[in-house]
Amino acid sequence: MHALSLAEDDGHCYLPRTELADRARRLLGTDADDRIDGLALAGRLELDDEGHVAEARLAAIERRLAARARELARSEPVLSLRDESRPVAGAFVPTDDQWSAVIRALRSRLSVLTGGPGVGKTASMRALVDLLRANKKSVRLCAPTGKAARRLAELTGADATTIHRLLDYVPSEGFGRDASHPIDGCDMLIVDEASMLSLRLAEPLLDAVGPGTHVLLVGDVDQLAPVGPGRVLDDLIASEAVPVTRLTTIFRQAARSLIVRAAHAVNHGEPPPTMPSDDGLRDFFLIERANPRAVFDEVVSLAAERLPRHYDLDAMADVQVLAPMYKGPVGIDAINAELRARLNPDGPAIPGTAFRLHDRVIQTKNNHEHQIMNGETSVLVHYDDDRDRVLLATDDGRRVPLPVRDLDTFKLGFASSVHKAQGSQWRAVVMVLSRGHHVMLTRNLVYTGLTRAAELLVLVAEPGSVMTAARRVEARARYTRLAELVGH
Numbered sequence: 001m002h003a004l005s006l007a008e009d010d011g012h013c014y015l016p017r018t019e020l021a022d023r024a025r026r027l028l029g030t031d032a033d034d035r036i037d038g039l040a041l042a043g044r045l046e047l048d049d050e051g052h053v054a055e056a057r058l059a060a061i062e063r064r065l066a067a068r069a070r071e072l073a074r075s076e077p078v079l080s081l082r083d084e085s086r087p088v089a090g091a092f093v094p095t096d097d098q099w100s101a102v103i104r105a106l107r108s109r110l111s112v113l114t115g116g117p118g119v120g121k122t123a124s125m126r127a128l129v130d131l132l133r134a135n136k137k138s139v140r141l142c143a144p145t146g147k148a149a150r151r152l153a154e155l156t157g158a159d160a161t162t163i164h165r166l167l168d169y170v171p172s173e174g175f176g177r178d179a180s181h182p183i184d185g186c187d188m189l190i191v192d193e194a195s196m197l198s199l200r201l202a203e204p205l206l207d208a209v210g211p212g213t214h215v216l217l218v219g220d221v222d223q224l225a226p227v228g229p230g231r232v233l234d235d236l237i238a239s240e241a242v243p244v245t246r247l248t249t250i251f252r253q254a255a256r257s258l259i260v261r262a263a264h265a266v267n268h269g270e271p272p273p274t275m276p277s278d279d280g281l282r283d284f285f286l287i288e289r290a291n292p293r294a295v296f297d298e299v300v301s302l303a304a305e306r307l308p309r310h311y312d313l314d315a316m317a318d319v320q321v322l323a324p325m326y327k328g329p330v331g332i333d334a335i336n337a338e339l340r341a342r343l344n345p346d347g348p349a350i351p352g353t354a355f356r357l358h359d360r361v362i363q364t365k366n367n368h369e370h371q372i373m374n375g376e377t378s379v380l381v382h383y384d385d386d387r388d389r390v391l392l393a394t395d396d397g398r399r400v401p402l403p404v405r406d407l408d409t410f411k412l413g414f415a416s417s418v419h420k421a422q423g424s425q426w427r428a429v430v431m432v433l434s435r436g437h438h439v440m441l442t443r444n445l446v447y448t449g450l451t452r453a454a455e456l457l458v459l460v461a462e463p464g465s466v467m468t469a470a471r472r473v474e475a476r477a478r479y480t481r482l483a484e485l486v487g488h
Contacts, residue, residue, distance in 0.1 A: 001044065003027060004055050008229045012479040013062050013199060014054035017047070052481070058199070058229060065203040065232070066485030072110035072206065072215060073242045073486070079106055079187055079214050081135040087127065098124040101245035102131060105188065105216040108243045110206075112194075112236060113218045115247030117263050117451050118254025121218055122155045124247070125190055128216070129158050137187040142166045144196040145423035146373050150396045152192045163191070163201060164368055167208055171368045175204045182210030193423050194219035198228030199482070222267050224422055224448045227374075231478050239486035258284035259457045263450040266443060266470045272450075272459070284450075285458045286466070292329040292434050298460045299335060303414070303430050304342040311456060313428055315343055316360050316379050317395060320426040321415035322449045324440035330432055332415045339414035350383050350390065353407045357383050361392075362413030362420060370400055375420040377413040395426075418449040429453035433461040433469065441469035 003023040007015050015023070017036060024032040036053060039045040046059040054062075084106070086099050094102065101124045104111045115121055125141075132139045141160035143149040153160040166183060168176030177183055189209060191197070194217040197205070209215055219233045226232070236242045254260045255277075262272035262284045276282045289295045299321060308315040321339070326332045340359060347356030355361065362377045372378070372392065378400070382391035390407065392400045418431075431449045433441065446469045450457060459466065 001039065001055070004045075004053070007479075008055070008058065010478075011225055011229055011231065013058060013229045013481065014052045014479050016479070017051045017053050020053050052479070061199050061203045062230070062480070062482055063485060065199060065206060066482055066488075068203070068206045068209075069110060069236060069239075069482075069486050070241060070488075072209065073108065075109040077107050077109060077214065078212050079137065081106065081131070081137065083135060084131070087130075092123055092127060094124065094127045095120065095249070097245060097247055097249070098127065101216075101247070102128045104243045104245055105214060108214070110215045110236075111217070111243040111245070112233065113216060113245045113247070114221055114233070114237065116220055116222060116250075116267060118250045118257065118260035119247035120249075120251055120254075121220075121247060122152075123251075124245075125152075125192070125216075125218060126156045128188070128190070129156050132188055133158075138185050139188040139190065140166065140183065140186045141190045141192065143192045143423065144201065145193070145375060146371060147376055147396060147425075148193045148196075148423040151425060160192075162371075162373065163205055164366070164373075165371075167204055169368055175208070177208035178204065179207050181208075183208050183213065184210065186210070186213050189213055189215045190218060191215065192218045194233045195221055195223045196226045196423055197230075197232040198226045199230035199232065200228055202230070202232040220451075222444060222447055223451070224419060224444050225478065227419065227422075229478075230480050230482060232482065235480055235482035236486060238483040241487045256280045258282060259450060259453055262457070262459075263447055266450060266466075267447045269443065269470050271467060271470070283453075283456050287458060287460045288463050289460060290463065292436060292462070295432060295434055295460055295462055296330045296334065296338075299330070299430055299432050300338050300342065302458055302460070304339055307428055307430070307456070307458070311428065316358075318427040319430065320377070320421070320428070320452070321430045321432065322418050322421055322452060323415055323432045324418060324437040324445060326417070328434070328436050330434045330436065332417060335415040335432070336412035340412060343414065348383070350380065350404065350407070351385075352404055355380060355407060355410070355412075357381075360413045361407075361410040362416050363410055364420075365409045367406060367409065370402055370406070372400060372402070375416075375422065375424060377416070377424075395424075418445050418452075421452045422448060425452055425454045427454050428456040428458075430458045430460060433459065433465040435462045435465050435468075437465070438468065441465060442472050443470050444473065446470065 021033040101113045149160040347358040378392040378394040
């Protein structure tokens with residue numbers, strides 16, 4: 001059971017029996033294969049005819065999600081508009097592909113919109129929102145993280161929330177919305193950053209979709225796979241049972257950005273361009289340094305001094321360092337320690353914690369009670385000794401009071417992992433790649449990191465490390481059955 005739990009942490013929904021037995025043997029030093037049958041008889045494991053072994057509750061979640069997705073995909077549309085006219089003038093005129101995404105969302109209870117940066121996913125969502133509003137239809141938008149939800153609201157002009165808040169999640173009680181108490185007041189539900197959906201989040205989400213609601217999932221399948229079991233967006237696309245719109249053409253305005261061009265180049269296994277076009281923006285820089293020490297010094301200098309000074313940025317709020325690994329000479333821990341020494345050398349210690357007042361911190365687990373989610377960054381701006389509370393200034397402008405004891409799920413956040421950054425964006429990102437990161441250097445990781453920068457990206461790397469990553473596609477093979485079950 002422990003071996004299966006560890007496999008779930010790696011994203012697997014089951015293991016082949018021989019692999020599970022091997023993993024258990026390595027853990028125990030003895031053969032435990034016969035216990036698989038006993039645990040299956042006890043109802044704790046589920047075995048199928050192909051020799052797949054799954055934890056019984058997770059297997060049930062995967063089956064329920066598949067059945068619900070299949071039901072939605074096959075259902076007749078319930079949304080009819082008086083006027084489905086395509087905009088032909090104004091601030092935004094959708095392309096054929098973008099408009100086909102809008103029409104698919106209207107014609108199908110469940111559909112998918114996918115594509116990389118700069119291809120118009122957000123513009124397509126905005127076109128759909130505008131059309132629905134013009135026809136007096138209600139639309140709700142959500143995303144897996146608070147930061148992604150707030151960015152979605154800014155870009156579309158419509159209210160957006162986290163999936164947990166949409167489903168009335170209460171810690172220790174679970175989700176308040178389900179099939180018997182579905183999401184109300186919603187003709188169209190748009191889910192952004194859907195590549196981050198794991199089984200355990202996608203299943204309650206689709207379960208809570210009411211009989212009068214259509215669902216559009218929007219995401220980039222080339223981003224890192226979700227944290228948690230499954231690869232829901234990939235599998236729904238692979239099932240061929242759900243209508244999919246793939247946007248591939250980069251908009252001329254977006255193509256001016258070297259960040260966008262660099263991300264697409266890396267995603268195709270090519271070196272990122274470093275020179276802008278004639279009318280292009282120089283918003284991406286690649287700096288190579290010969291050894292880890294030189295890389296480290298460059299990253300710290302850029303994040304703490306040069307970028308804030310040259311671009312008039314707030315070093316605490318606007319600049320984020322991203323690295324693949326925590327340990328090592330250019331790992332997240334070492335960079336955080338040095339950046340704190342530079343940016344917050346004299347902050348008073350907060351008793352009972354490893355933090356100082358004015359430290360930049362990152363949440364490592366979801367805190368639903370205080371709405372500070374995994375991966376969200378903030379600054380400790382006040383400490384109340386009498387009440388033993390701190391005040392967090394979040395990157396999205398909120399002020400959140402927090403008991404000091406809740407800081408045990410935080411780490412220093414001047415630098416963070418690319419995985420933690422998924423669903424977030426900052427004005428400026430400094431990304432670091434070292435040959436010492438080789439076990440983590442994959443195309444998906446670098447591509448995801450590049451797309452976290454909104455205005456400025458500096459990639460500091462040892463020679464050869466960028467192309468090592470660009471040529472190595474992440475081992476996306478997760479053991480899942482969702483595509484097969486949905487398409488069945």
